Every structure is written in structure tokens, then in C-alpha cells.
Amino acid sequence: SDVIKIKNLNKWYGNFHVLKDVNLNVKRGEKIVICGPSGSGKSTAIRCINRLEEFQQGSLIVDGVEMIDDVKNIEKIRRDVGMVFQHFNLFPHLTILENLTIGPIWVQKKSKEEAEKTAMMYLERVKIPDQANKYPGQLSGGQQQRVAIARSLCMSPKIMLFDEPTSALDPEMIKEVLDVMVELADEGMTMICVTHEMGFAKKVADRVIFMDGGEIVEQNTPTEIFDNP
Numbered sequence: 001s002d003v004i005k006i007k008n009l010n011k012w013y014g015n016f017h018v019l020k021d022v023n024l025n026v027k028r029g030e031k032i033v034i035c036g037p038s039g040s041g042k043s044t045a046i047r048c049i050n051r052l053e054e055f056q057q058g059s060l061i062v063d064g065v066e067m068i069d070d071v072k073n074i075e076k077i078r079r080d081v082g083m084v085f086q087h088f089n090l091f092p093h094l095t096i097l098e099n100l101t102i103g104p105i106w107v108q109k110k111s112k113e114e115a116e117k118t119a120m121m122y123l124e125r126v127k128i129p130d131q132a133n134k135y136p137g138q139l140s141g142g143q144q145q146r147v148a149i150a151r152s153l154c155m156s157p158k159i160m161l162f163d164e165p166t167s168a169l170d171p172e173m174i175k176e177v178l179d180v181m182v183e184l185a186d187e188g189m190t191m192i193c194v195t196h197e198m199g200f201a202k203k204v205a206d207r208v209i210f211m212d213g214g215e216i217v218e219q220n221t222p223t224e225i226f227d228n229p
């Protein structure tokens, strides 16, 4: 069953046609890697999926619900779809634990105790439980990105979107973030990842999508792409 159905998505920034008839169906548990040159619309495309960006034409169905402009829909999509950004986007004035519990407490109305229990479980999973009471600025980039992933997981998303999650990291920190993403993939999470990490694509992607000039120009299995150049 398709958990995401994108049909003829078109978006303009003013006169600039940034997404041109993008079509994409994603099955539950599927892992998609999107690559392509800078400025080709990859980030805009995935930001449309969780409605961080508006689009002018086309239809988007997430988990069976058509995403028309409706506050209820936007709330549902923000619950169902987790997103990890290039620049972590953690609250600098909150501790790691507070960064992880603020959503569950305020959005999901969980008790502080329950939210903290879940947060600690995910901090253990991303292997930094000892950082819970520190502030983001005290952590390395790789650790902050793992916190950002854990923060998304605390909201129990059905789908995870990654927008170049390793491109702001020093090389030695890239692997620790990719390892967490591979684990998530192995656990069956539905994932759409914009990334230039071709080793990751080869390892986990069911499909690799190439975008250029706002269009999907090619899509194939990693085996087809990497082994039959």
C-alpha cells in the first residue's frame, strides 16, 4: 500500500517553475534516496510532503488522507511525518532532554514522566543517553544530528524525511549519523532521504531518484544505477 502518493506536483516561486510534474508513490517501509545537482528542487520537493512549503498544482496523499489546505490536515501531517534538517534545528536554550520532550508534552499532551521515559529510550538508541542534561551547543555536530533524529522519533512518525542530514557535518561524524539512519531503515521505517551519500543509498535504498531542473529525470534500484553504469 502506498503511504505517500504525489501526483503531478507543480510549484512556482514567483515566475520560477521549481517543481515540474513530480510524481512519486512510496510504499510503507520503502526507502527512497533523492539525489541530483544543487538547486534541482530536492529540498523543495520533500518540504512539500510535510507542507513546510505550499504548492500550486497537483495532489498529495499521505497515509490515505488528501492534503488539502486545512488546519486539521496540517496537524496530522506534522504528526505522521518526521523531518531531519541539514542544520539540526534544535532549541539552543533547552537541554537535550527538553528538546526531546517539548513536542510530546505540548503537542501530544503526554505527561512529563512519560515523555522523559520515551526520550531517554531514544537517546539510548542513538547512543548518547549521557548527554541528556547538556545544551545543544555543548555537543558535536554528529551528536546534535542524532538528537534531532531522536527528537523526531519521540513523536512516533510513520514516515521520516531527511534533508541532507550529513552535509553540515565533519567527515568523521558522518558515519555515526548514517549508522543511526541505517538502523532505522532496518527496523522498517518509511524514509525519504535527500543525500549525496551514495554508500548509504547503495546499502539501504529501494529506489534512487534523480532530480534535475525540478523534474524527476530517472529512478531505479541502486543495483541498476551503481552496477550497470
Ligand code: ADP
Binding pocket: 013, 016, 018, 036, 037, 038, 039, 040, 041, 042, 043, 044, 045
Ligand atoms: P536542492 O534541494 O535540489 O538544492 P532547492 O529545492 O533547495 O534545491 O531549490 C530549488 C531552486 O529553488 C533553487 O534554484 C533555489 O534557489 C530556489 N528556491 C528555493 N527556495 C526558494 C524561495 N523561498 N524563493 C525563491 N526561490 C527559492
Ligand code: ADP
Binding pocket: 043, 086
Ligand atoms: P538548504 O540547502 O538547507 O535547503 P538553502 O540555502 O537552499 O538551504 O535555502 C535556505 C533558505 O533560503 C530556504 O528557506 C529557502 O527556501 C530559501 N531560499 C533558497 N533560495 C532562495 C532564493 N533564490 N530566493 C529566496 N529564498 C531562497
